[in-house]
Amino acid sequence: MTETPALLPTAPDGATPVRVLTIAGSDSGGGAGIQADMRSFALMGVHACVAVTAVTVQNSTGVSGYQAIDPPIVADQIRAVVTDIGIGAAKTGMLASSAIINAVVSTCADLGIGGDGDIPLVVDPVCASMHGDPLLAADALDDLRAALIPRATIVTPNLDEVRLITGIDVVDEKTQRAAARALLDLGARWALVKGGHLRSSDRSPDLLLGAGGSGETELEIDHERIDTGHDHGAGDTLAAALTAALAHGYSVPDALRFAKGWVTRCLIAAYPLGAGHGPVNPLWRVAGDFPPTR
Numbered sequence: 167m168t169e170t171p172a173l174l175p176t177a178p179d180g181a182t183p184v185r186v187l188t189i190a191g192s193d194s195g196g197g198a199g200i201q202a203d204m205r206s207f208a209l210m211g212v213h214a215c216v217a218v219t220a221v222t223v224q225n226s227t228g229v230s231g232y233q234a235i236d237p238p239i240v241a242d243q244i245r246a247v248v249t250d251i252g253i254g255a256a257k258t259g260m261l262a263s264s265a266i267i268n269a270v271v272s273t274c275a276d277l278g279i280g281g282d283g284d285i286p287l288v289v290d291p292v293c294a295s296m297h298g299d300p301l302l303a304a305d306a307l308d309d310l311r312a313a314l315i316p317r318a319t320i321v322t323p324n325l326d327e328v329r330l331i332t333g334i335d336v337v338d339e340k341t342q343r344a345a346a347r348a349l350l351d352l353g354a355r356w357a358l359v360k361g362g363h364l365r366s367s368d369r370s371p372d373l374l375l376g377a378g379g380s381g382e383t384e385l386e387i388d389h390e391r392i393d394t395g396h397d398h399g400a401g402d403t404l405a406a407a408l409t410a411a412l413a414h415g416y417s418v419p420d421a422l423r424f425a426k427g428w429v430t431r432c433l434i435a436a437y438p439l440g441a442g443h444g445p446v447n448p449l450w451r452v453a454g455d456f457p458p459t460r
């Protein structure tokens with residue numbers, strides 16, 4: 167078995183890199199949402215296109231409001247970049263409302279993103295910020311379950327999101343597995359139940375379940391907990407790394423091995439910001455000597 171590399175291959179100077187699309191909300195504090203995606207994508211060496219779904223008013227202490235984008239404008243952003251620039255994979259983050267979920271789902275279906283299409287779709291089912299501020303209307307949960315999750319190549323809820331979506335309270339490995347199965351039953355090809363919020367544990371175990379080869383594949387991917395209060399954007403960063411690796415053609419389990427290494431390294435480098443929680447930090451990639459330009 168070959169080892170999953172810690173970094174993705176990069177394109178030589180002047181060559182078009184692998185492209186991805188993030189369909190997500192803006193975080194004015196720069197730590198989560200589109201901003202987390204963009205900085206991780208850039209530092210992983212992929213070109214990221216963007217479909218903005220909402221503009222949040224957010225800092226390190228929470229989200230005080232947001233303005234959702236008109237659903238046809240969200241759909242048009244997706245169509246404009248996919249039909250011109252082309253992408254190897256896409257991810258969804260904050261989608262704010264049922265109307266945006268449905269616009270995203272029907273546009274992705276038209277363009278072969280997720281479902282049985284050729285372009286993998288990572289669904290990070292963002293429902294609320296880490297402070298509990300809502301980022302998805304409560305009446306949009308049915309469409310999340312019935313329309314978006316069935317298009318997901320992989321769905322990546324945290325424990326709060328899994329409880330809202332499946333009703334299962336994950337407290338240990340058994341309930342984590344039951345929750346992953348419930349997500350597959352909703353129609354996702356793969357389900358990753360993240361253990362970042364299993365606060366009782368000194369580990370951070372994520373459980374992946376899905377269809378691989380002849381039967382079902384299960385992978386528990388674990389890391390010692392990093393002792394940091396600065397984990398804002400961890401879920402976005404993990405999903406962005408999964409998306410980049412899938413765009414490079416990795417299998418879902420290998421993409422997860424890469425992504426877990428990436429987010430763990432970003433948690434080690436996380437820094438304080440403002441009065442609340444600071445962000446996970448992919449800027450470790452630019453530390454060190456600047457390489458010669460010629």
Ligand SMILES: Nc1ncnc2c1ncn2[C@@H]1O[C@H](COP(=O)(O)OP(=O)(O)O)[C@@H](O)[C@H]1O
Nearest residue numbers: 324360361362363370390391392400401404429
């Ligand atoms: N303190 C931590 N130490 C190690 N890994 C962590 C820590 N917090 C989160 N993770 C990992 O980061 C990823 C994102 O998880 P999580 O924080 O649960 O997502 P979200 O940001 O969506 O709430 C998962 O792989 C999780 O296991």
Ligand SMILES: Cc1ncc(COP(=O)(O)OP(=O)(O)O)c(N)n1
Nearest residue numbers: 191198199295296398399400401402
């Ligand atoms: C605009 C926006 N999108 C997503 C989130 C949530 O980010 P996530 O990485 O799930 O993590 P938390 O830091 O909130 O746990 C957000 N806050 N804003």
